[in-house]
Amino acid sequence: MKKKKKxxxxxxxxxxxxxxxxxxIIMLVYSFQSDxxxxxxxxxxxxxxxxxxxxxxxxxxxxxNSLAVTIISLIISYPLAYFMAKKFKGLKNxxxxxxxxxxxxxxxxxxxxxxxFLQDGGVLNSFLQSVGLIExxxxxxxxxxxxxxxxxxxxxxYMVITIYLALERVDNSLLEASSSLGASKVRTFxxxxxxxxxxxxxxxxxxxxxxxxxxxxxxxxxxxxxxxVIGTVIEDQFFEIYGWNFGAAxxxxxxxxxxxxxxxxSRIGRRYDNE
Amino acid sequence: xxxIKLENLTKRFGENTVVDRVNIxxxxxxLVSILGPSGCGKTTLLRMIAGFETPDEGSIFFDxxxxxxxPANKRNxxxxxxxxxxxxxxxxxxxxxYGLQQRKLSKEEIDARVKQVIxxxxxxxxxxxxxxxxxxxxxxxxALARALAISPRLLLLDECLSALDKKxxxxxxxxxxxxxxxxxxxxxxxxxxxxxxxxxxDFIVVMNKGIIEQMGTPLEVYEKPKNKFVASFLGKAxxxxxxxxxxxxxxxxxxxxxxxxxxxxxxxGVITFITYSGNxxxxxxxxxxxxxxxxxxxVQIRENLKKGQKVFLRWDKDSEIELADx
Ligand SMILES: Nc1ncnc2c1ncn2[C@@H]1O[C@H](COP(=O)(O)OP(=O)(O)OP(=O)(O)O)[C@@H](O)[C@H]1O
Ligand SMILES: [Mg+2]
Numbered sequence: 001m002k003k004k005k006k007x008x009x010x011x012x013x014x015x016x017x018x019x020x021x022x023x024x025i026i027m028l029v030y031s032f033q034s035d036x037x038x039x040x041x042x043x044x045x046x047x048x049x050x051x052x053x054x055x056x057x058x059x060x061x062x063x064x065n066s067l068a069v070t071i072i073s074l075i076i077s078y079p080l081a082y083f084m085a086k087k088f089k090g091l092k093n094x095x096x097x098x099x100x101x102x103x104x105x106x107x108x109x110x111x112x113x114x115x116x117f118l119q120d121g122g123v124l125n126s127f128l129q130s131v132g133l134i135e136x137x138x139x140x141x142x143x144x145x146x147x148x149x150x151x152x153x154x155x156x157x158y159m160v161i162t163i164y165l166a167l168e169r170v171d172n173s174l175l176e177a178s179s180s181l182g183a184s185k186v187r188t189f190x191x192x193x194x195x196x197x198x199x200x201x202x203x204x205x206x207x208x209x210x211x212x213x214x215x216x217x218x219x220x221x222x223x224x225x226x227x228x229v230i231g232t233v234i235e236d237q238f239f240e241i242y243g244w245n246f247g248a249a250x251x252x253x254x255x256x257x258x259x260x261x262x263x264x265x266s267r268i269g270r271r272y273d274n275e
Numbered sequence: 276x277x278x279i280k281l282e283n284l285t286k287r288f289g290e291n292t293v294v295d296r297v298n299i300x301x302x303x304x305x306l307v308s309i310l311g312p313s314g315c316g317k318t319t320l321l322r323m324i325a326g327f328e329t330p331d332e333g334s335i336f337f338d339x340x341x342x343x344x345x346p347a348n349k350r351n352x353x354x355x356x357x358x359x360x361x362x363x364x365x366x367x368x369x370x371x372x373y374g375l376q377q378r379k380l381s382k383e384e385i386d387a388r389v390k391q392v393i394x395x396x397x398x399x400x401x402x403x404x405x406x407x408x409x410x411x412x413x414x415x416x417x418a419l420a421r422a423l424a425i426s427p428r429l430l431l432l433d434e435c436l437s438a439l440d441k442k443x444x445x446x447x448x449x450x451x452x453x454x455x456x457x458x459x460x461x462x463x464x465x466x467x468x469x470x471x472x473x474x475x476x477d478f479i480v481v482m483n484k485g486i487i488e489q490m491g492t493p494l495e496v497y498e499k500p501k502n503k504f505v506a507s508f509l510g511k512a513x514x515x516x517x518x519x520x521x522x523x524x525x526x527x528x529x530x531x532x533x534x535x536x537x538x539x540x541x542x543x544g545v546i547t548f549i550t551y552s553g554n555x556x557x558x559x560x561x562x563x564x565x566x567x568x569x570x571x572x573x574v575q576i577r578e579n580l581k582k583g584q585k586v587f588l589r590w591d592k593d594s595e596i597e598l599a600d601x
Contacts, residue, residue, distance in 0.1 A: 173360040176327050179347045180354040181374030181425060191373075195364045272364070 030248035045249030062229040066212035073156035081160050085167035099157045111221045114150045142224035150218040159204035166200025202269035277428040283333035293319045295485035306462045308472035311482035317465040353422030355435040359414045361406040368402045374425035396420045412443045430462040469509050502599045513567045527570040529594035532586050540587040
């Protein structure tokens with residue numbers, strides 16, 4: 001029986017090795033070679049990255065951007081998920097479909113829609129002008145703000161779903177128990193609902209923050225020259241500059257950031273695990 | 276603790292009247308079972324008392340105060356849910372302390388009370404555990420402790436024993452009775468298990484389709500059921516017509532069987548079925564095409580009655596329960 005099970009896992013192990021681990025190893029090897037052509041193992045790509053303040057600044061900006069996206073997503077997602085799970089049960093399906101639309105939209109279509117919407121003289125600009133909120137041009141496109149808007153739109157649905165699922169599992173009888181024990185609605189929320197939904201919140205944070213670290217499409221299109229983040233640098237290294245070795249090294253720095261944040265978050269997540 | 280009075284309490288869900296003009300008055304410190312078939316409105320009645328549902332008509336009084344407009348969290352009612360509804364992220368202690376923390380009490384007062392209530396339900400050695408690490412019976416005790424901790428004016432228990440297996444349930448029934456008698460709290464206990472209702476309560480309220488069929492002590496309700504529904508829902512009953520057309524019921528254990536013709540025999544029939552269940556033996560006897568159930572205490576092993584045998588049935592006049600017309 002045990003042997004058979006082991007045999008059955010074999011194909012998946014091969015697939016994993018070929019498609020995930022092997023490329024990683026190749027990248028790792030690349031990252032220790034020089035772009036200048038000299039052969040042999042070198043740390044120059046990594047020292048380059050860590051010694052040049054421009055890359056550290058970019059790393060910082062990437063983290064700040066991702067944090068901003070995560071926090072804004074959380075602010076939007078939690079109330080939305082809460083009302084879907086606990087208040088407007090009837091509207092739940094409609095809201096869910098509306099939220100899921102970005103899922104099914106092609107990334108480029110979605111991003112270019114924002115481009116058109118946010119650009120100077122675009123829809124938002126004209127609207128704000130017509131209601132008299134601003135004069136002249138909006139000037140939001142090609143800033144970090146535009147990037148964050150685009151990323152929030154792309155990622156918050158994931159967070160709504162993880163939080164919604166966690167809230168759905170909070171049994172209404174718990175809320176009634178809390179109320180019968182004398183707790184007000186607000187206290188019930190902070191002492192019962194919120195702690196019990198934390199696993200969903202933590203998963204949501206992970207599911208938004210981690211992929212945000214590596215994005216390059218939104219930063220490039222909505223951020224323009226101001227949008228440079230680690231993701232765009234890596235992309236440039238591979239497709240524009242052909243500095244594959246340096247690119248691989250940055251990718252590994254990013255990879256380390258991903259691993260660190262995932263471990264940290266799942267640590268926090270485990271604290272709320274009651275299973 | 277309080278005197279509870281329900282006056283014309285009514286609840287409708289759409290067209291459906293789920294609780295229909297219920298009137299109950301319960302003296303301080305009594306334990307009342309609400310007994311009835313599934314879907315008869317027991318939970319709905321309890322939820323109105325607790326403040327989770329608003330009645331469409333009628334009022335609820337705790338002593339002299341109408342509480343219909345008081346929100347659930349201000350009613351000071353202890354509730355034990357069928358699912359227990361323990362807070363999964365809190366330990367036993369924290370669960371029990373929860374209600375006390377909502378009140379203006381010092382930490383010392385809270386700790387002392389928590390300790391006292393946990394001792395009452397014998398959960399001291401489990402107080403640091405989370406609900407998931409407890410058995411059903413233990414969770415049950417915690418739920419009870421949590422509800423009792425706030426010294427409620429009224430305790431509501433909704434089928435809180437039905438998830439336990441038979442043996443544990445009987446144990447918990449006795450223990451519950453003991454705890455409730457000690458704490459002297461007025462209690463509504465919902466169940467659809469008639470034995471449980473009999474064992475636990477001072478009064479039984481028999482509900483059916485949203486109305487109260489009868490209310491009384493277990494003895495009254497069992498010995499003097501008002502109608503066919505109560506007679507058959509609480510215990511077993513045989514129904515007969517008398518000459519003048521009124522109907523009456525006789526409990527199976529009140530029927531005497533004999534193989535020989537005897538003076539005063541009311542019916543005769545043939546034994547079609549015998550079930551031996553240790554303390555009693557049940558006989559099903561066919562009399563004029565009607566099945567009559569008769570139960571005998573097995574004081575000594577009786578072998579004299581056999582399946583297919585002709586028997587004579589007799590009962591005392593005062594074993595006949597007159598039933599109100601349906
Ligand atoms: N929120 C609700 N909306 C509509 N109908 C409801 C609602 N709650 C209960 N009902 C209906 O009211 C009736 C009584 O329900 P209730 O839960 O009070 O029964 P019960 O006596 O507690 O039954 P059980 O023994 O199965 O728990 C049922 O027919 C049920 O379908
Ligand atoms: Mg019920």
